[in-house]
Amino acid sequence: MMQQISILLVVLPLLAAPITALVRGKNLAWLITFVLTVVCFGISLWILMDVTTGRVIHYELGGWQPPWGIVYTIDSLNALVALIVSGIAAATMLYAPRSVEKEIPDHLIPMFYAMFQLCLLGLLGIALTGDVFNLFVFLEISSLSSYALISLGKNRKALFASFNYLILGTIGATFFLLGVGMLYAASGSLNMADIQTRFAEFENLQLVSTALMFIVVGIALKAAVFPLHSWLPASYSYAPSTVSIFLAATATKVAVYALIRCLFDVFPMQYWLEMLPTIMITLGSVAVIYGSVRAIQQTGMRRLLAYSSVAQIGYMIIGIGLINESGMTSTLLHLFNHALMKAALFMVAGIYLLRANSTELDDLYGLGKDMPYAFSAMVIAGLSLIGVPGTVGFISKWYLLEGAMQTDHWGVVIVILVGSILAIAYVWKLVEALYFAAPQKPRVQNVDSGSDTIAKSPMLMLVATWLIVIANIYFGIDTELSLGAASDAVRSLLGTGA
Template identity: 50%
Template sequence: MLDHLPILQVIVPLLAAPACLLLNKPKLAWLFACLAGLISLLISAALLSQVQQNGVISYMLGGWETPWGIEYRIDLLSAYVLLIISAIGTIVLLAANTGIRKEIDADKQSLFYVLYLLCMAGLLGIVATGDIFNVFVFLEISSLATYALVAFGRDRRALLAAYQYLIVGTIGATFLLMGIGLLYSLTGTLNMQDMAHRLSLLNDSATVYTAFVFMLVGVALKLAMFPLHMWLPNTYTYAPSIVTAFLAATATKVAIYLLIRVHFSIFGADFGALPIQPIFIALGLIAVFVASIVAIKQPNIKRLFAYSSVAQIGYMIIGIGIGSQLGLQATLLHLFNHALMKGALFLALAAVVYRIGSTERSCFNGLAKHMPWTMAAIVIAGLSLIGVPLTVGFISKWYLVLASLQSGLWPVALLIVIGSLLAVYYVWTLVESAYFGKAAASASSSAPIKEAPLGLLLPLWLLVLANVYFGIDTRLPLEASSSAASYLMGGGL
């Protein structure tokens, strides 16, 4: 059984999805989905342990040797990202039974779990496969499920957000597929390891550069990399809150993984003469400042944290742009840490929506008196987002500053620190409203607001405590990210 873990990582949620539909009862579907998520989490933990002990795992589907057959290849990077996806996906699933009750009609809830597991299977497949065309296939599986999940939102604007996401996602997938086609025409293979080897033997050519640009643009669209991010705020704002929590903590992380895989593993860290590194640093810094400033002015808190996600993606892009092993490690650290931050923040907003039905800023006035545990979770996750010591956010930003200084980019380090101060402002305004603001008179005459139920609070606080725990005991993310960065900078795949 242990030999088949790479394929089971994808097969378990993929087969569990239609089973949820057959159950046709929301509670049973939820329990079955949670079981599938837990099994996926255990598999990913076992894969990470195996890779750390024994090296890269290569699994040949049908016994066909590479490059003729399809290979699932689990290295340090993919095992690390698989753990993030399965852990966050499972924790959010634990909250889903309660979280979707007020946002999705009962007759559609079983279908929700089907789509959730399909999306999760697609994300896991993108990371597990060693075949570049399979990456495209799994990307489409996860994307199609995501469009439907976003459309579940009760606000009619969710349909428009899903449609916009579909258009942008289709354009991104088309760019990626065109790049894959160009590489296949040059190398005659779709296996990423074999493709990387054959590209290293080719002289620089316009076709290789064109393929790189096509794939870069396609991934950047999926990633919501500034300035190709305009689909993200509406998607996060109008999707059901549980969907937003899952997507914010996993989907963009997989896109970052894909960008790193394409850039470092297929084309190589020192690829060609294109000025990628300064472009990444510039776009990352612009994203940090522009998205943070726009976030400050948002009247809706889900939209505020959506723009915050664009800024946090900017930090990850800066790390890639620095181009050093330490910079790449900082990006991989923030991949892990940002998943914990945003998972906690959006689950907290799901709790708010469950009780008051809105995330408009005005609804947060005096809310801490009625929902103290939920607001305390937002405070701690917000501190992590800022990068306060003893939280995970501090660790990744500290490494990002160190990487900038190590590369002689002290202005970049200074701008990273200043960008973090913008997060202080928009997090503080929310905390100020919740703890020191006064509820509107109409709200005071209505039924009293209660704390969120345990079904939401327990998964929420599991993520909140993880934000603190991994900010103190950093061994898991530091060791995994350091090993993965070293492996990638050596050209490993």
């Protein structure tokens, strides 16, 4: 039963997308997408509950036996990533209608939702598949739809950002494909589990180490690991707000997941233990400092948040590089936690974009006082980004610190502390501009007649934002679900007891 349900996560969006594209009314299109994302969320939650008991779900597509056929292998890690993706998608859709109505031309709205579903399909597919070539196909499905989604931004800079992302993203995917080809030449298999079990037969071939490099660089480009992050800030800051919420919270996380999967479940850990960890810790540390410093320099809210994403991805890469249980746990937790905080922050940015028509900080001066709900949501999510106890950000940073101390990486400890201080600086910059700065422009308030869009934040947007903010606090206090799944996954990745 469970096996048959797991495939629905991919099949449902695939069926719904063309239907949505044909629909005329924008409300119906939204409704289909919303129901779809909620159903996907329910299925992923169910799968996660099922696999945390230690069971692994295998689904053979078309009944073809692995290693010949494509197989979906779902353990806690897959289920956790699928849960993040579908959960954020559901929250984004709850948030979407008003914001999409404002930012997307009417006749394109059904297409927009269809594209959103395809992007969701691609990301879920990456999270579920156990076949490296299938992973490439899903990677391209999600990327192609995200290029289209980003290019729908109102500012013409969105087009250029999308084009640059297309070029870099395709180079990344092609590198990955090349790596997979070399691995296939060496192993004669595309099935992850099969390659791993027979790895000793071909590990001495030089081809295999070349394949590893191509695969790692290819995925790192998609994950925006420093120094391959140049496409990210522009894409996230000019995309429609719904798209930046969804992509910022999920796209890079799924790529980090793919990196973990390839490093631990395709190549055995011993194979790259000597060369990669040092590189990852170094690049991660540089990313944390560089991303945070660049975030402080930004004058636009969304651009600031995008650079902070670059820094947060740095933490995840450091966590992988530490190669111990706490470090890996922190990476997986941070996948989950960072999705929550960035979704909340980009949602607030979207509300400001709707109300003030801008996310440049000087246009937003003093707006926090007029919009207390959105502003306080931002403060809580910002505290979570800094890593204040009681929020999710604290949990993952705590594990990362623990991991760094256990392995005597004192440089990493310093980087984490400096990164947190810099995070305080850029979150403060937002708070200062929104709350303490004097308003620069005359604004309309308490409009009696006509449209109420300028005077009120739409209810659904606030509800969605606060749901995510509450999740930020909830999972900072009750860590059973996230930590349980993460440590379960880490144990099976590192092979330390089942």
